Amino acid sequence: MPTAARLKEVRDGAVAKILAAWTDRGANDAVAGVYRIDLDASNLTGRKVFVFPVSVAGRQVDRTEDENDYALGVWVVERYEPQGDPPDAWLDDRLAWVEWLWRTLGNPRGARLLADPGEPNSGLWPAVAEITAAYDHDELAEGKLFASVLTVIYREHVEGP
Amino acid sequence: MTRLSAGAAALIRRQQAGxxxxxxxxxxxxxxATVDLTGKAWPGRSAPRRNPVPDVRGGAVVVSDRDFLIPVADLATAGTPFQPARGDRLTDATGGAATVYEVIAPTGEKEWRFTDQTNTVYRVHCKRVA
Structure with missing residues (x-):
């Protein structure tokens, strides 16, 4: 059966995967696994990525194996700091970055998450990866924030009880 | 000066003084372009809000809203009056450290409105940006 503890491991594994892939991070850019976060829009600098554990689900595949799903929410947020509204080019760059993140987390042919090097079929792969909200219009209009949400469901097969 | 406009002028003086x-x-x-509003404008409603992220439970953006009340006659550069516009900024040095607000409309509202029937004071909606 899937467990909440495993969900936290998957969340932290996704954080590590993003950190490893995002090699051109700026000084104020950051990635964190969180349960809840209140972000003060007035002093936000850099691009922040927060990974939330969302849900777990499982089913029996056959007599020996279970299939477990772990859903994560990924929140990408960045404030446009100069005076006035962000130009389209600034938003284009952020959307392109979100697409890169979606491809990074959602590539089913890439290295598996939390794989055991000694077990070729261990680890989790992305069964579903979606850009749930490309950007939040209200946050953009009201707070000059680029805020995007991705949802990724990681799947693994484990030996049943 | 009508009794109404005289009353509005007196209210502005009282607000500026107090x-x-x-x-x-x-x-x-x-x-x-800049306008010095020291002693002329005053802060109004301040309403911090917490906006939950719709698609992720647990995430929220905390926004510090502040209105400024600015006499219409004082919002002018080189003698030419202008109306507040989205993206304009107010820098408030109360307490020593400068706090910067930007003119941004709340959802469903305009950036500013008159506060009185004689159109002598702007209420300008701002958000803290620094």
């Missing part, structure tokens, strides 16, 4: 702090308050237009 609500302004004497700290430097500067209005900066998007183009860079």
């Amino acid at each position: 609500a302004t702090t004497g700290a430097a308050l500067t209005y900066t237009r998007v183009g860079g």
